[in-house]
Amino acid sequence: MRTIDDFTRPLEYISPMDGLLGSIFRDWVENEVIPYRREFDEDYLEHHLIHPPFKKLLGGYGLQRMIFPEDLGGWGMGQSNYMCGAAYRMFEEIGRADTGMAMAFGALFWPLLFIALKPHENRRLLEEFAPMFCGTTEAVFAALCMTEPQGGSDIENVEVVKGSTIQTTAVPDGDEWVINGHKIWASNTGGLAKLMAVVCTTNPGSNDPRDIAVIYVTSDTPGVTQGSPYEKAGMAADKNSDLWLENARVPLWYRAIGPGDDAKYFGEIMSTGNMGIIAWITGAMMNIYERLQDFVNLKFYRGRPLKEDDAIAGVLADFAANIEILRVIGYQSARMCDRHDLYGPLCDPGLVAKTRAQRNFATERFIECTGKVMNLMECYGADRDWDVEKHWRDAKMLQLVEGSKQLCQMEVARWFYECKTL
Amino acid sequence: MSDPDLFPYPASRLGQVDVGLASSLRDLVEKEVMAKRPELKEDYAQVLLPSLRKILTEIGVQRMFWPEKLGGEGHNQPSAAYTVVSALEQIGRADTGLAFLTAHNLALQAALALEGNYQEEGCSAMAPLFCEGDRPVIVSFVLPVFGEEEEAPRWRGKYLQVQAAGGKDGWVLNGKGVRPTCSGADADLFGVLCAVKDDEEPAFIAVPGDLSGLKRGKEFKKTGLAASRNAELTFDNVEVPAVNCAWRGEEGLFRLLSWYYLGLAATGVGALLAVYEIIKEWGDTRVIKGRGHIFKENPLTAALMGEIAKEIVMDRLLAYDLAGILAEPETYGDAGSEGVFVAATMIAHHVYGSADYTIHRTMELMASAGYAKEWQLERYWRDVKTVQCYLGAAELAKHDYARWFYKTKTL
Numbered sequence: 001m002r003t004i005d006d007f008t009r010p011l012e013y014i015s016p017m018d019g020l021l022g023s024i025f026r027d028w029v030e031n032e033v034i035p036y037r038r039e040f041d042e043d044y045l046e047h048h049l050i051h052p053p054f055k056k057l058l059g060g061y062g063l064q065r066m067i068f069p070e071d072l073g074g075w076g077m078g079q080s081n082y083m084c085g086a087a088y089r090m091f092e093e094i095g096r097a098d099t100g101m102a103m104a105f106g107a108l109f110w111p112l113l114f115i116a117l118k119p120h121e122n123r124r125l126l127e128e129f130a131p132m133f134c135g136t137t138e139a140v141f142a143a144l145c146m147t148e149p150q151g152g153s154d155i156e157n158v159e160v161v162k163g164s165t166i167q168t169t170a171v172p173d174g175d176e177w178v179i180n181g182h183k184i185w186a187s188n189t190g191g192l193a194k195l196m197a198v199v200c201t202t203n204p205g206s207n208d209p210r211d212i213a214v215i216y217v218t219s220d221t222p223g224v225t226q227g228s229p230y231e232k233a234g235m236a237a238d239k240n241s242d243l244w245l246e247n248a249r250v251p252l253w254y255r256a257i258g259p260g261d262d263a264k265y266f267g268e269i270m271s272t273g274n275m276g277i278i279a280w281i282t283g284a285m286m287n288i289y290e291r292l293q294d295f296v297n298l299k300f301y302r303g304r305p306l307k308e309d310d311a312i313a314g315v316l317a318d319f320a321a322n323i324e325i326l327r328v329i330g331y332q333s334a335r336m337c338d339r340h341d342l343y344g345p346l347c348d349p350g351l352v353a354k355t356r357a358q359r360n361f362a363t364e365r366f367i368e369c370t371g372k373v374m375n376l377m378e379c380y381g382a383d384r385d386w387d388v389e390k391h392w393r394d395a396k397m398l399q400l401v402e403g404s405k406q407l408c409q410m411e412v413a414r415w416f417y418e419c420k421t422l
Numbered sequence: 423m424s425d426p427d428l429f430p431y432p433a434s435r436l437g438q439v440d441v442g443l444a445s446s447l448r449d450l451v452e453k454e455v456m457a458k459r460p461e462l463k464e465d466y467a468q469v470l471l472p473s474l475r476k477i478l479t480e481i482g483v484q485r486m487f488w489p490e491k492l493g494g495e496g497h498n499q500p501s502a503a504y505t506v507v508s509a510l511e512q513i514g515r516a517d518t519g520l521a522f523l524t525a526h527n528l529a530l531q532a533a534l535a536l537e538g539n540y541q542e543e544g545c546s547a548m549a550p551l552f553c554e555g556d557r558p559v560i561v562s563f564v565l566p567v568f569g570e571e572e573e574a575p576r577w578r579g580k581y582l583q584v585q586a587a588g589g590k591d592g593w594v595l596n597g598k599g600v601r602p603t604c605s606g607a608d609a610d611l612f613g614v615l616c617a618v619k620d621d622e623e624p625a626f627i628a629v630p631g632d633l634s635g636l637k638r639g640k641e642f643k644k645t646g647l648a649a650s651r652n653a654e655l656t657f658d659n660v661e662v663p664a665v666n667c668a669w670r671g672e673e674g675l676f677r678l679l680s681w682y683y684l685g686l687a688a689t690g691v692g693a694l695l696a697v698y699e700i701i702k703e704w705g706d707t708r709v710i711k712g713r714g715h716i717f718k719e720n721p722l723t724a725a726l727m728g729e730i731a732k733e734i735v736m737d738r739l740l741a742y743d744l745a746g747i748l749a750e751p752e753t754y755g756d757a758g759s760e761g762v763f764v765a766a767t768m769i770a771h772h773v774y775g776s777a778d779y780t781i782h783r784t785m786e787l788m789a790s791a792g793y794a795k796e797w798q799l800e801r802y803w804r805d806v807k808t809v810q811c812y813l814g815a816a817e818l819a820k821h822d823y824a825r826w827f828y829k830t831k832t833l
Contacts, residue, residue: 299569314817377811396793405789
């Protein structure tokens with residue numbers, strides 16, 4: 001019988017670590033996640049079931065260390081030109097089991113990209129935070145806190161509003177920042193994050209990108225409060241909550257890079273985030289393919305296995321074709337994020353726009369073809385036990401994180417058509 | 423609250439009974455379901471079951487079609503199709519699952535008690551359950567599904583889940599791993615399409631939920647429709663009186679399904695009316711791209727909101743068109759005819775395809791608020807998708823269309 005490994009991967013440029021990472025993650029999801037995932041939705045508040053596999057992956061296997069330099073106890077992947085290729089494989093394997101876990105895993109690295117990547121590596125902050133992640137076998141999460149109640153995705157819309165709508169303020173006072181504000185929806189909040197990168201303004205109302213500041217705050221800083229996790233349609237493993245900062249004080253050198261560069265390198269989060277979303281989507285589709293294989297072999301229609309009906313086979317073919325195509329796009333996206341010599345820097349607006357386009361296309365295809373698969377499975381398509389509906393619920397959210405679909409479209413149009421007023 | 427007349431429908435076709443019932447239901451669900459939702463969400467025991475009880479018994483929806491002599495309302499003319507749509511829209515606006523269950527109840531009443539096809543014996547046997555006392559009757563169906571073996575009795579390619587033996591002296595029913603359309607854990611009456619031993623013509627048999635030998639499995643988890651606590655069934659030599667066989671053959675089943683699909687189409691429209699209210703509030707109040715840019719005034723988002731409104735208009739008109747077809751059997755044919763059944767199937771599938779599309783677009787406009795339970799939209803998204811799955815594979819429904827419109831011989 002064909003398996004998910006029969007879908008094409010661009011062997012010419014996969015990461016040298018691909019095989020090892022793939023087997024570690026495959027083993028982990030099959031033993032630690034897939035047997036328990038049908039109960040994850042009800043575990044969204046406490047993570048009694050979700051946390052143990054995370055502890056094993058992040059703390060036990062040490063994946064939370066991977067972006068830190070080797071001399072600080074990390075794996076040095078932040079300096080590798082296979083970082084995104086390797087991440088793609090990891091993301092896809094986790095996404096196969098649970099895209100909520102994949103999102104939480106990927107989002108843990110977003111705040112660290114500001115300080116771990118060249119040419120803007122911040123050695124002092126890496127040394128400051130490395131012990132938190134590298135000196136423990138407990139799972140440690142980080143969160144990038146962008147979105148605010150009044151503007152939603154506007155914060156992510158840096159190119160247009162240029163930070164002018166940010167209401168979380170950072171005011172220097174002696175050798176400290178004093179931060180006040182209210183963030184919502186950041187992945188890995190809800191009491192999970194020990195470290196948060198908070199997007200602030202140093203000059204409220206300003207549209208000067210130099211006034212956008214990314215400042216690190218630890219969860220035990222006085223004045224920092226994470227709310228309870230929101231109730232959502234799915235993705236229980238990705239906790240999101242309110243974050244309140246009331247006169248939270250951190251050292252001035254907790255700013256990620258510096259004036260202008262904090263905003264400039266924000267694009268790195270967008271590019272890698274877009275790539276990650278494609279990986280999570282294709283991972284989920286791989287698992288849907290597996291469950292669909294089981295279904296169409298088990299169930300009969302007109303005296304034959306369901307897969308032998310021509311009308312059904314047409315839907316099955318389209319689903320497989322989408323996996324085949326999206327996987328190639330996803331690996332290409334990862335390679336574009338890795339090879340700055342060929343495709344430009346990670347933060348380049350063109351790269352952001354192109355990965356946005358790829359991610360938009362992938363999520364659209366996922367929604368359309370997975371919706372058809374659920375329908376094809378008739379009443380069983382909505383059953384938790386067949387797993388497809390969970391992926392359908394979870395992965396819809398991947399279309400909508402990091403800004404709405406329309407924000408993605410505007411970024412793509414703005415770059416490809418050089419629009420001036422969008 | 424939205425203006426119910428904002429989305430056009432053939433208001434002149436509705437009688438006073440229809441308007442009054444819709445108004446009562448609107449008041450009821452706004453008070454009992456929508457007002458309690460922020461705190462109690464989809465709580466079955468505290469919100470959904472009490473609301474269902476009030477819909478079915480206090481307002482009396484479960485008595486609607488049965489004749490007055492049997493304790494019913496006698497509202498059983500074909501024009502009651504308009505009543506069904508206007509009522510289920512209101513319930514569906516508040517909760518898709520409640521409307522889904524009510525659609526089952528109304529479809530069974532219509533199949534048995536509709537003027538012109540009145541089933542004297544069946545009504546006499548069934549009506550007391552619905553009309554006496556104040557207990558809500560949760561109705562579920564057992565219809566053909568995909569099978570798990572090559573050779574087993576089928577109807578139109580799908581497998582009959584329960585085998586019936588016997589006949590005029592009563593029936594004995596057997597089946598394992600039986601999948602009902604809803605409420606396997608709670609239903610009071612199952613309408614079961616059975617394979618009949620040594621006979622090619624299936625039988626539709628009404629099976630009270632408390633009969634000996636009818637066993638219910640554990641409630642299983644599913645995408646949506648919290649009002650329907652579903653579970654698999656086992657029929658272990660369940661003995662059913664002969665009078666409970668409502669009909670044999672396709673005509674009765676087509677009639678049941680035509681009315682059922684009418685109810686489901688109206689349920690989907692109700693969900694869409696709720697979706698409109700949610701995106702309307704979002705569009706009126708949300709600011710994007712910095713200061714002063716109201717969401718609904720942006721050309722892109724306005725176009726998408728316009729498309730959402732267009733889909734709702736078309737779906738509502740289609741649901742009422744189907745009501746018009748069922749209301750005039752002398753013009754369009756009986757609800758038990760294949761042509762009407764096919765039209766009903768097409769309209770139900772169309773409405774749910776459109777509703778699924780429309781709610782996806784609405785979610786995309788609302789980004790994270792679209793999937794946060796706080797904003798309610800995600801519930802309609804899950805519910806509508808679940809009903810769409812229960813309607814059956816769109817690709818296979820097209821076989822029904824082809825059989826009728828192209829007279830295919832082998833499908």
